[in-house]
Amino acid sequence: MNTKILTTKNEDIKIAAEIIKAGGLVAFPTETVYGLGANALDADAVKKVYAAKGRPSDNPMIVHIARASDIDKLTPNVNKMIVALIDNFWPGPLTLVLKKRDEVPTETTGGSDTVAVRMPDDTVALALIAQSGCPVAAPSANLSGKPSSTKPEHVIDDLSGKIDAIISGEDCRIGIESTVLDVTSEVPMILRPGLVTAAEIEAVIGIKPSLDPSLLRKETQADDATEFKPKSPGMKYKHYAPKAQMTVIEGRRNRVINEIERVKKLNESMGKSVGIILFEEKAFREAAHDFFAKLRELDEQEVDLILAGALSDTDGVGFAVMNRMLKSAGYNIVKV
Ligand code: TXA
Numbered sequence: 001m002n003t004k005i006l007t008t009k010n011e012d013i014k015i016a017a018e019i020i021k022a023g024g025l026v027a028f029p030t031e032t033v034y035g036l037g038a039n040a041l042d043a044d045a046v047k048k049v050y051a052a053k054g055r056p057s058d059n060p061m062i063v064h065i066a067r068a069s070d071i072d073k074l075t076p077n078v079n080k081m082i083v084a085l086i087d088n089f090w091p092g093p094l095t096l097v098l099k100k101r102d103e104v105p106t107e108t109t110g111g112s113d114t115v116a117v118r119m120p121d122d123t124v125a126l127a128l129i130a131q132s133g134c135p136v137a138a139p140s141a142n143l144s145g146k147p148s149s150t151k152p153e154h155v156i157d158d159l160s161g162k163i164d165a166i167i168s169g170e171d172c173r174i175g176i177e178s179t180v181l182d183v184t185s186e187v188p189m190i191l192r193p194g195l196v197t198a199a200e201i202e203a204v205i206g207i208k209p210s211l212d213p214s215l216l217r218k219e220t221q222a223d224d225a226t227e228f229k230p231k232s233p234g235m236k237y238k239h240y241a242p243k244a245q246m247t248v249i250e251g252r253r254n255r256v257i258n259e260i261e262r263v264k265k266l267n268e269s270m271g272k273s274v275g276i277i278l279f280e281e282k283a284f285r286e287a288a289h290d291f292f293a294k295l296r297e298l299d300e301q302e303v304d305l306i307l308a309g310a311l312s313d314t315d316g317v318g319f320a321v322m323n324r325m326l327k328s329a330g331y332n333i334v335k336v
């Protein structure tokens with residue numbers, strides 16, 4: 001397939017919207033990561049998204065809307081708490097999991113009777129969705145298992161030849177995917193951490209959201225304990241994995257730096273090339289912005305081993321980045 005590379009100009013967004021209307025696939029920028037969009041109400045279009053990404057079909061997609069009120073077309077259950085969340089966080093990086101209406105195909109929701117909905121905070125994304133005239137199902141625009149795409153080059157590398165068009169816009173402002181919050185029960189549950197934190201959610205609704213227990217450290221988990229089976233299907237798959245073997249090093253800052261140096265030298269003396277991911281202490285926003293791009297950069301350099309310094313944050317953006325970092329490393333952590 002010949003993939004059109006489009007700009008963010010109006011006439012190009014119009015072309016992209018026509019493709020989505022006709023059941024095709026278009027990758028587009030959002031404030032979090034690039035998305036791979038299709039008409040969320042068209043089961044055949046959605047099936048093509050799974051095929052292009054190589055994504056397991058039980059992994060549901062986030063449905064993107066351009067007007068907050070369009071949520072009513074997807075779910076019958078918009079209560080006061082949900083309205084408060086929408087008023088405070090939309091457009092923005094918060095995805096809400098809600099009971100779905102029959103009109104939403106089960107292909108879009110991975111067989112589930114719930115649907116995940118988000119209104120992105122990006123003018124190109126909003127224009128594309130509005131002009132498509134339908135809700136747009138969009139998982140992250142990467143091959144399944146690879147780091148999410150935060151720059152247009154990443155999307156081109158992964159998906160050109162497999163989809164109809166790519167809107168080549170700016171690098172994504174945030175760099176990690178949205179917070180996913182299940183609001184189908186009285187106490188909402190965070191299924192995937194992101195820029196919108198539990199504390200910020202609590203400040204708006206007056207209820208402390210629970211955390212899907214599977215987000216806690218693997219080392220504290222018994223393998224077969226059911227409470228550690230993630231409730232968000234996408235969280236159970238191998239994710240964000242670089243080609244190189246990766247180790248996360250955790251501990252006091254100076255010890256982490258020393259250990260990284262030691263292991264690096266040791267490996268280099270055996271002829272191996274080593275890539276390092278070490279963010280400034282407490283620079284969590286920057287870490288979020290750069291993490292996926294850094295993984296892809298090290299893949300391109302074909303390093304044999306990646307050593308990453310852990311971020312120490314228990315509930316904020318740093319925690320969200322750590323969630324991705326640990327998955328990338330297959331939970332391979334060394335404490336120093
Ligand atoms: O920031 C984002 O959320 C980006 C941009 C493109 O909007 N999208 C994104 O989509 O990250 P994706 O498909 O890569 O991740 C969606 C996550 C998965 O972990 C999926 O399992 C979960 O949301 N999810 C979607 N629908 C769900 C549902 N009905 N119930 C539980 N989890 C759901």
Ligand code: MG
Pocket residue numbers: 139140148
């Ligand atoms: Mg993804």
